[in-house]
Amino acid sequence: xxxxxxxxxxxxxxxxxxxxxxxxxxxxxxxxxxxxxxxxxxxxxxxxxxxxxxxxxxxxxxxxxxxxxxxxxxxxxxxxxxxxxxxxxxxxxxxxxxxxxxxxxxxxxxxxxxxxxxxxxxxxxxxxxxxxxxxxxxxxxxxxxxxxxxxxxxxxxxxxxxxxxxxxxxxxxxxxxxxxxxxxxxxxxxxxxxxxxxxxxxxxxxxxxxxxxxxxxxxxxxxxxxxxxxxxxxxxxxxxxxxxxxxxxxxxxxxxxxxxxxxxxxxxxxx
Amino acid sequence: xxxxxxxxxxxxxxxxxxxxxxxxxxxxxxxxxxxxxxxxxxxxxxxxxxxxxxxxxxxxxxxxxxxxxxxxxxxxxxxxxxxxxxxxxxxxxxxxxxxxxxxxxxxxxxxxxxxxxxxxxxxxxxxxxxxxxxxxxxxxxxxxxxxxxxxxxxxxxxxxxxxxxxxxxxxxxxxxxxxxxxxxxxxxxxxxxxxxxxxx
Numbered sequence: 001x002x003x004x005x006x007x008x009x010x011x012x013x014x015x016x017x018x019x020x021x022x023x024x025x026x027x028x029x030x031x032x033x034x035x036x037x038x039x040x041x042x043x044x045x046x047x048x049x050x051x052x053x054x055x056x057x058x059x060x061x062x063x064x065x066x067x068x069x070x071x072x073x074x075x076x077x078x079x080x081x082x083x084x085x086x087x088x089x090x091x092x093x094x095x096x097x098x099x100x101x102x103x104x105x106x107x108x109x110x111x112x113x114x115x116x117x118x119x120x121x122x123x124x125x126x127x128x129x130x131x132x133x134x135x136x137x138x139x140x141x142x143x144x145x146x147x148x149x150x151x152x153x154x155x156x157x158x159x160x161x162x163x164x165x166x167x168x169x170x171x172x173x174x175x176x177x178x179x180x181x182x183x184x185x186x187x188x189x190x191x192x193x194x195x196x197x198x199x200x201x202x203x204x205x206x207x208x209x210x211x212x213x214x215x216x217x218x219x220x221x222x223x224x225x226x227x228x229x230x231x232x233x234x235x236x237x238x239x240x241x242x243x244x245x246x247x248x249x250x251x252x253x254x255x256x257x258x259x260x261x262x263x264x265x266x267x268x269x270x271x
Numbered sequence: 272x273x274x275x276x277x278x279x280x281x282x283x284x285x286x287x288x289x290x291x292x293x294x295x296x297x298x299x300x301x302x303x304x305x306x307x308x309x310x311x312x313x314x315x316x317x318x319x320x321x322x323x324x325x326x327x328x329x330x331x332x333x334x335x336x337x338x339x340x341x342x343x344x345x346x347x348x349x350x351x352x353x354x355x356x357x358x359x360x361x362x363x364x365x366x367x368x369x370x371x372x373x374x375x376x377x378x379x380x381x382x383x384x385x386x387x388x389x390x391x392x393x394x395x396x397x398x399x400x401x402x403x404x405x406x407x408x409x410x411x412x413x414x415x416x417x418x419x420x421x422x423x424x425x426x427x428x429x430x431x432x433x434x435x436x437x438x439x440x441x442x443x444x445x446x447x448x449x450x451x452x453x454x455x456x457x458x459x460x461x462x463x464x465x466x467x468x469x470x471x
Contacts, residue, residue, distance in 0.1 A: 008408050010459035015428035017403075018410055022306035023320065027298045030327040036294055093289040 040085070041092035042077065047103055047167055049193040053077040054168075055089050056096045060112030063089075064165045066186060084164075085117065106134025106198055108168040115164070121149075125159040132173040135198045136228040136260065137205065139177035146264040161185050167194065179209020200228060213242040215262055217254045224249040229260035287343040290334055298327050301348055305355050308430040312359045312421060314414040322362065326355045349436040352426060356440055363418070412462045420455030423448045 008014075031037040040062060042055040051067035053074070063081055070076040074091060081089040102108050109130050115123050128146040132138050144156045160171040166186055172194040176182040181202060184191035195202060208216070208227050217224035218235040224243055225232035243249040246256070246263040256262050282300060285293035305326050310319035330351055334342060413421055426437045438448040 007460075008405055008412070008463040010409060010412065010456065010463045012428055012456075014405070014409055015413075015424060017406055018307070018311055018413070019429050019431075020303070020307045020310055022302035022323065023316075026306060026320070026323070027295065027302050030298050030302075030324050031295055033324065033328055034294070034331050036291060036331075039291070041291070090291040092292070 035088040036090070039088040039090050040081065042074070042081070042089045043092050043095040043099070044072075044074070045095055045099060045103060048106070048197040049167075049190060052103075052167060054095065054099060055081055056092075057087075057114045059114035059116065061096060061099070061165055061168060062114040062117075064167050066190070069186070102168060106170070108165075108170060111168060113165060113169070117164070118162075121147075121152075121155065122159040122162060125156050126163060126165075126169045126171075129160065129163075129171055129174060130169055132170055133230065134170070134173075135200055136226070136230065137173045137175045137195065137200060138226060138228075138260075140174055140182070141177055142226070142262075142264060143174055145266075146261075148265070150265070157183065170194075173198075175205075177209070177214065179206040181206075208242070211242070212244050214245060215243040215249055217241040217243060217249055217252075222254050223257050224254040224262060225257040226260045226262045229257055229262070231257055231259050282347065283343050283345060286334065286345070286347075287339045290331075290342070294331055294334075297330075297347065301351055302327075304348060304430045305351055308352055308355055308425050309359065311410060311413060311425045311429045312356070312418075313362065314410070318362060322355060322358045325358055326351055329354050329358075346436070346439075348430070349432055349440050352430055352432065353440045356422060356426070360418070409459075409463075412459055415462060416455050416458055420451050420458060423452040424455045424459075427452055 028037060040055045040057045042053055042063075044067060045052055045054055047066070051072065053063075053065045053067055053070070054061060055063035055065075055077075063085065065077055065080065067077075070080055078089040081087065096111070098110050102111050113126075115126065118126070124147040125143055128143045131146070140153045140156050140160075141150070143160075144150050144153045147156075149155070156174075160174055161183065163169055163171045163185065166172065172184060172191045174182070181188060181191055181195070192202060205227055213227065215224045216227050216232050216235065217240075218232075219239050219241050223231070224241075224246075241252070241254075243252070243254070246266055249256075256266055282293060282297060286297065302323070306319055306323040309322040309326070310316060313319050313322060333354075337345070413424070416424070422441055423434075423437050426432045426440055427434060432440065434449050434452075435445050437452070438445040441448055443451075
């Protein structure tokens with residue numbers, strides 16, 4: 001071989017030029033091996049009716065599971081989470097911002113959710129459900145009207161049954177229009193417990209529904225509400241008027257409450 | 272280049288507070304230094320990938336056992352490279368015990384053709400962009416140094432450790448690390464000016 005014209009540089013600067021970058025995807029390969037690649041994080045927090053495992057990704061909260069359902073065992077929760085989502089779940093030191101406050105107040109609206117795995121319809125259903133205030137309930141039909149699919153009542157029920165973040169997105173606040181509390185993915189006793197913890201008087205609502213009452217109005221304000229509306233609960237017994245339908249309320253000259261919006265989209269259809 | 276991303280103190284705080292949360296940042300911050308050291312120590316991109324990945328896997332398992340105080344005071348890069356060097360040494364020992372001459376053949380390949388790519392895999396795209404003929408020749412010369420000369424040079428110049436850190440990593444006095452690096456540099460210069468054919 002012919003020797004090089006100039007001697008090969010072998011000093012410190014030449015050695016520094018031997019620095020390289022790790023191959024593309026190197027860090028991802030390592031994190032994948034460690035199950036840290038696409039891992040969600042989770043915390044155990046106190047809920048309104050028992051402790052909850054709450055899992056979250058970088059996008060937001062993606063799963064809520066009552067601790068009692070997995071015997072309070074983080075490993076069992078992580079296995080269940082992997083089965084349900086295909087992602088690992090690792091214990092986090094801190095809950096996502098706002099979680100504790102949302103659980104205290106029953107207002108899940110301010111939290112960020114990761115619902116990427118759901119269909120647009122399911123996301124719409126959960127979005128409407130988020131608007132139901134703590135301590136109030138709405139019929140399945142209300143949610144269906146709210147998302148512009150008034151006839152999709154049964155589909156709304158199915159979508160709520162697949163809610164991956166119960167309690168925070170309050171599918172327990174959606175009940176049957178006949179006054180019965182309706183089904184719940186975590187069991188009817190849990191639904192009753194959650195509503196009870198929010199101060200919903202289920203007995204009163206069932207009594208009203210059995211008597212055929214769907215809406216109540218105040219003869220002093222001329223406004224009608226769903227029976228569980230916070231405004232409706234302030235109507236004195238002497239001024240409470242019961243209605244079997246929105247049409248009956250309208251015929252009597254009442255307008256829908258702006259707070260509970262008893263018949264979403266009703267103003268549009270009426271005009 | 273070696274050394275990017277978050278300031279080390281910040282990363283240590285995060286490691287102490289929440290290992291799972293901080294570990295991806297640790298891998299990204301030190302991947303180049305660890306991979307670069309593994310590549311220049313072993314001379315083989317495939318071995319470097321194995322050694323560097325294994326470094327981060329073992330480091331994670333060790334960190335999970337460490338308490339918060341230990342994580343907060345850890346000198347991450349020298350600690351990682353200690354693992355890298357041990358893995359490289361084990362790999363050499365394992366290769367040396369192999370009855371067939373795979374390792375010997377690879378070693379001879381490097382000896383016989385200092386100007387060529389390492390015999391297996393070949394450099395990755397990033398490596399290729401940086402590689403020059405002179406760089407490849409120097410990398411090959413480096414592989415002809417005895418391990419105790421090669422290691423301090425690679426750790427200091429490629430992985431960016433200070434000599435006290437090199438000494439910690441190699442478990443030797445600082446003076447020894449410096450002296451071995453100096454002898455390594457001399458040897459490299461000698462190899463570079465000696466025609467290949469005459470080298471034993």
